[in-house]
Amino acid sequence: MVITIASGKGGTGKTTIATNLAVSLMRAGSRRSIQLVDCDVEEPNAGLFLNPVWENSKNVERLLPVFDQEKCSACEQCADICEYNAIAVVNGKVLFFKELCHACGSCVLNCPQGAIAETPEIVGKLEHGHHEKLLFSQGTLEIGFSSPVPVIRDLKKWALLPNEKETVSIIDASPGTTCPVVESLRGADAALLVTEPTPFGLHDLTLVAELVTKMDQKPIAVVINKSNDNDPIIEEFCLQKNIPILMRLPLSREIAHTYSKGQLVVDAFPQYQQQFIAYLKTSRN
Amino acid sequence: MAIAITLEDNNGLNSKVSSIFGRCPFFLLIDPETKKFTIHENEAKKASGGAGVQAAQWIVDQKVDAVITGNVGPKAHTVLFAASLPVYQFDGTNIENALEAYAQQKLTNLFEPNTDAHAGIR
Numbered sequence A: 001m002v003i004t005i006a007s008g009k010g011g012t013g014k015t016t017i018a019t020n021l022a023v024s025l026m027r028a029g030s031r032r033s034i035q036l037v038d039c040d041v042e043e044p045n046a047g048l049f050l051n052p053v054w055e056n057s058k059n060v061e062r063l064l065p066v067f068d069q070e071k072c073s074a075c076e077q078c079a080d081i082c083e084y085n086a087i088a089v090v091n092g093k094v095l096f097f098k099e100l101c102h103a104c105g106s107c108v109l110n111c112p113q114g115a116i117a118e119t120p121e122i123v124g125k126l127e128h129g130h131h132e133k134l135l136f137s138q139g140t141l142e143i144g145f146s147s148p149v150p151v152i153r154d155l156k157k158w159a160l161l162p163n164e165k166e167t168v169s170i171i172d173a174s175p176g177t178t179c180p181v182v183e184s185l186r187g188a189d190a191a192l193l194v195t196e197p198t199p200f201g202l203h204d205l206t207l208v209a210e211l212v213t214k215m216d217q218k219p220i221a222v223v224i225n226k227s228n229d230n231d232p233i234i235e236e237f238c239l240q241k242n243i244p245i246l247m248r249l250p251l252s253r254e255i256a257h258t259y260s261k262g263q264l265v266v267d268a269f270p271q272y273q274q275q276f277i278a279y280l281k282t283s284r285n
Numbered sequence B: 001m002a003i004a005i006t007l008e009d010n011n012g013l014n015s016k017v018s019s020i021f022g023r024c025p026f027f028l029l030i031d032p033e034t035k036k037f038t039i040h041e042n043e044a045k046k047a048s049g050g051a052g053v054q055a056a057q058w059i060v061d062q063k064v065d066a067v068i069t070g071n072v073g074p075k076a077h078t079v080l081f082a083a084s085l086p087v088y089q090f091d092g093t094n095i096e097n098a099l100e101a102y103a104q105q106k107l108t109n110l111f112e113p114n115t116d117a118h119a120g121i122r
Helices: A014-027 A046-050 A077-081 A106-110 A149-159 A179-185 A199-215 A232-241 A253-260 A271-284 B051-061 B074-082 B095-103
Strands: A002-006 A034-038 A053-067 A087-090 A093-096 A116-131 A134-141 A168-172 A190-195 A220-227 A245-250 B003-007 B026-030 B037-041 B066-069 B087-089
Touching: A002 A014, A002 A179, A014 A034, A014 A046, A014 A134, A014 A168, A014 A190, A014 A220, A014 A271, A034 A046, A034 A149, A046 A134, A053 A093, A053 A149, A077 A087, A077 A106, A087 B051, A087 B074, A093 B074, A106 A116, A116 A149, A134 A149, A149 A179, A179 A199, A190 A199, A199 A220, A199 A232, A220 A232, A220 A271, A232 A245, A245 A271, B003 B095, B026 B051, B026 B095, B051 B074, B066 B095
Parallel strands: A002 A168, A002 A190, A034 A134, A034 A168, A190 A220, A220 A245, B003 B066, B066 B087
Antiparallel strands: A053 A116, A087 A093, A116 A134, B003 B026, B026 B037
16 A cells, blocks of 8 residues: 655655654554655655665666767757757757756657767666665655656656555655655555644645545545644644544644654654554555 | 847837747847838747747747847857847837837847846746
């Protein structure tokens, strides 16, 4: 089973919930394989709480066009076909704007002279390791690149265990509701939405719930972090949309302190471990 | 002899000169002597990215001798510069004034881009 953790708003506690849920399940000692995949490739930080032992890594590459000016007849077909306006042809010469290129390969396929080759460029890095018995993987987008989606796609392909009964894969998504989150939600069996009881939390929870519904209507559940015990602002929304609230993590100075030291909540407060495990049982039904 | 001028609207020679290059709504192509002109919709206006490149490619393909606009960004400038096409900076909105200033060589030739990428997105 694959569960993607999303939130819309940043800073609600996706990584806190993802790491603590994953570690709780792993410690529950069942035979199933538990893995955590950090798909927040612009700022992967779940590893800070897990201090994983790294085992292997792999680069994510994209193929950029290389133009052979000798073979080029300046027919402009490459510039015409390019959906992203990354190519211009002037004075018989090709001008290529790398930062606009999406590495789709259309120019290569359409060049009648066969004057365009491809060369790999590193756009990110994938890493895999473990924390005790928990399998952990993360992707990191190379500095200077604007599109995280290819890194997330490759990470899921490389790291995700076969989706079987005995495995639980937890995906930590990035904040927001744009392409990286869509890619992180794709193929998941359920979405766990982490929110906080503030107007900002509700606003972005509404957006991400709408996104999941529009995508494929997979089951949604909510976790309220920084909870006041009574959180009418979120409760009202969940009641109206028929979304279960599975867990609340209280607004607590002690939990914040634990977090700030890079420690897991379930290490400092083992009583929460049962709640995380109970969540999984509920979500399986 | 033909000059390309970026336009805000499509109102013949009463159109307003646009300060934006890549995402201006229309282009005027005009012979400054005979005043014969055509107005063309800028297909690049709606591009999700690379509007400057696409617009500059189109202008280059029209075989004009000069471009008059307000601001031109780095990628569009690279294309126009590679085509040895001079870009003249004009601050006003009146086409007549722009052509007059051009004829009197009062316009600044932009040897470098004078605005950032994406400045024309609005």
